[in-house]
Amino acid sequence: MKLLKQESAIQSLKDNKYHKLIIGASLKDLESIEFYAYCFTHAGADVIDISAFAHSVIAAKKGIEKALTENPKLNKPEIMLSVNISQDPHFRIVKLDKESCTECEVCIPACPSEAFFLSPEFTYNPDLCFGCSNCLDYCPVDALSFENWNPYNPDELNRLLKMGARSFEIHLSKDFEAFREFYRAVNLENVLIESFSIGSELLSKEELIQAKEIILEEVYQRPGAEERIVIIQTDGIPQSGARIKNQEKDLKAIENAKILIDSFDGEIPNNLFIQIAGGINDESLSKAHRLRVPVNGVAIGSWIRNKIIDLDPDTAKDLSKEILKKSKHQAC
Numbered sequence: 001m002k003l004l005k006q007e008s009a010i011q012s013l014k015d016n017k018y019h020k021l022i023i024g025a026s027l028k029d030l031e032s033i034e035f036y037a038y039c040f041t042h043a044g045a046d047v048i049d050i051s052a053f054a055h056s057v058i059a060a061k062k063g064i065e066k067a068l069t070e071n072p073k074l075n076k077p078e079i080m081l082s083v084n085i086s087q088d089p090h091f092r093i094v095k096l097d098k099e100s101c102t103e104c105e106v107c108i109p110a111c112p113s114e115a116f117f118l119s120p121e122f123t124y125n126p127d128l129c130f131g132c133s134n135c136l137d138y139c140p141v142d143a144l145s146f147e148n149w150n151p152y153n154p155d156e157l158n159r160l161l162k163m164g165a166r167s168f169e170i171h172l173s174k175d176f177e178a179f180r181e182f183y184r185a186v187n188l189e190n191v192l193i194e195s196f197s198i199g200s201e202l203l204s205k206e207e208l209i210q211a212k213e214i215i216l217e218e219v220y221q222r223p224g225a226e227e228r229i230v231i232i233q234t235d236g237i238p239q240s241g242a243r244i245k246n247q248e249k250d251l252k253a254i255e256n257a258k259i260l261i262d263s264f265d266g267e268i269p270n271n272l273f274i275q276i277a278g279g280i281n282d283e284s285l286s287k288a289h290r291l292r293v294p295v296n297g298v299a300i301g302s303w304i305r306n307k308i309i310d311l312d313p314d315t316a317k318d319l320s321k322e323i324l325k326k327s328k329h330q331a332c
């Protein structure tokens, strides 16, 4: 088991303190990707999750290298590529109908990603959208709506895995056959972490368990399965960490994790770990443990990005570090 001996992420998973920081499955703005990768490396992330594009990998690597140059003692986080095989809320972005838009500017403060701004006229940059849905409620003329990306191509994922991103996450929808077909086409030769995201308000309890069974069936029939880290991410309310409304947005993810863990009946494979996402903040990991849901880690995304987006890189990296330190420290 070469992987289990050498990767620091495995220790974090075993200690139930694994932290994936999400830059965003749909975020394409290179400057933002580099900035977050820089801050999240300084913070001590085990994994950094990005949109699956060549330019995103390059930007993330640049941010990671910059942080490592400043402090060579930092852990080098794994880059994880997020891909969709069907319609999934993580991959949606807002479309602006310019005909209807009155340029009232109401949506500007509603966006945690600063996708709307004055430059000097009202401008929308879709590359900055990560699909949280905040802005939709604010537009008085319904000029904003979602568009979803097309399903991802496994050949493209294979190409990116050769660029040095050794981990991926597949977001399952209800289309389990599409998942099987996609997964079987992925070249796992140099993969360290394979992650599968289920939930996202798309699946019932029965479907969550069915998704898990299909993941296990597919993963453990591939050669070398035991040498890779396998993560099942139970997603609650996607991209809700930065939303203005709703409290306790992490409870749905924790509830889904409990369903999943219980369904194993104590028989979880040694290299398989459970991690929560969706509305996660610096208290969610300790909350899950307090609720006796023994998850191995968390994915924090829009909540942390929202806190650092307006800060200069030095302050942003220090705050990211503080946030992760608190999250890890509070967890048991």
Ligand code: SF4
Pocket: 093, 094, 110, 111, 112, 113, 114, 115, 116, 128, 129, 130, 131, 132, 133, 134, 135, 136
């Ligand atoms: S508020 Fe959310 S959904 Fe709307 S543009 Fe900004 S990131 Fe996208």
Ligand code: SF4
Pocket: 096, 100, 101, 102, 103, 104, 105, 106, 107, 108, 122, 138, 139, 140, 141, 142, 143, 144
């Ligand atoms: S809230 Fe709607 S109408 Fe107003 S600027 Fe934004 S998109 Fe245009």
